[in-house]
Amino acid sequence: MAEKKTLDYVILAGLIRKPRSGYDLTKWMERETSHFFVVGHSSIYPALARMEREGLVRYEVVASERGPKRKVYSITEVGRVTLLSWAQEPAVEREVRDEQLVKTLCYGFLPEEMVLERLQQEKERHQRKLEMYEGFERGLQAQLREGVISQEAYLGTLLTLRRGIGTEKGYAAWCDEAAEMISSATPSRTNS
Amino acid sequence: MAEKKTLDYVILAGLIRKPRSGYDLTKWMERETSHFFVVGHSSIYPALARMEREGLVRYEVVASERGPKRKVYSITEVGRVTLLSWAQEPAVEREVRDEQLVKTLCYGFLPEEMVLERLQQEKERHQRKLEMYEGFERGLQAQLREGVISQEAYLGTLLTLRRGIGTEKGYAAWCDEAAEMISSATPSRTNS
């Protein structure tokens, strides 16, 4: 039915791993999918309610150890089939909205020092993310060894994490490349 | 005023290079910004009309060599200041919506052969994009040599193009990495 909504499939991909509440899903997305898909909690709760009506997921109300009661959702057989048959079709183009690169379009019109400073900040941001993802990767491997997650769940998460690591390394390298190009392109722009 | 709308700044970044019509801007975005920002023409025309009211751009109606009359927009001094002062502030996090990676989350739950085929297709897609961007880069260098574009405009466009090239190379490399991880993780999954 729903030909589009990627969010639905992200939720199903979260639930095929293990049952989770809306709160858990929000945290999981922030942690493990934020480099390729992120939405706020206010999108997740209505989506879960609709998907429950559609029969893709079901829930149980469970008392929490700390905090109020939770609605713990799990994937249904219908949800499983829906997810996996979608996953085997080719993906549509990825959407990117990168403000940094829009600003970069203007770097020829701005003072060199300022631009180099921004590129340095941007590089540090990507290095921090890189370290974070590398930490997640070690944690994930530990989870597999301890049998906390299945082999099936491990593989997909590892692969996306590797993509996150590659992306951050590539972006940080670009920051260096860009800084070098700017420095060599205008060796004395501040003297003009 | 408008604290957010990245589209406005993309349009201004297009017009600071040279005056362009809505149609030209659409083509320019498809060609040169599509790897980090893309919208359809139906967003551009209303934005230009609003920005004209706000004094960021102005237009002249010019007869086209081929086709109907064009509204050729140029950036105003107010638009220039607005753009360049925005460009020197740090950028917000880039937004990514990558369906391929959502599908990748499911790759442990799918047959190995099918997944390897998808990864091969995805790799080819990125290789084609890479070739396209490398062609754009050569064209851009030629434009600079021929004096068609200014040094200021050249630098920013080159830098974003270099990022596009790095991104496509990185994604293609990930496809190989992922394929190898899958093959070695499950040497005989088809036999199970």
Add this chain to the structure above:
DNA sequence: TTTATCATGTAAGTTGTTACATGATTCG
């Protein structure tokens, strides 16, 4: 004359965000 490209727009619908709103439990 029909197709492709040039050229500009509007209207309806989708999908999200931000802000608002509530309330439980635990830790310091």
Add this chain to the structure above:
DNA sequence: CGAATCATGTAACAACTTACATGATAAA
């Protein structure tokens, strides 16, 4: 007892997308 975290939602708004709509000019 106040702050942090846990937990779930709604309402208003923003920013797009898709489809609709029109029309000029040129080449085949």
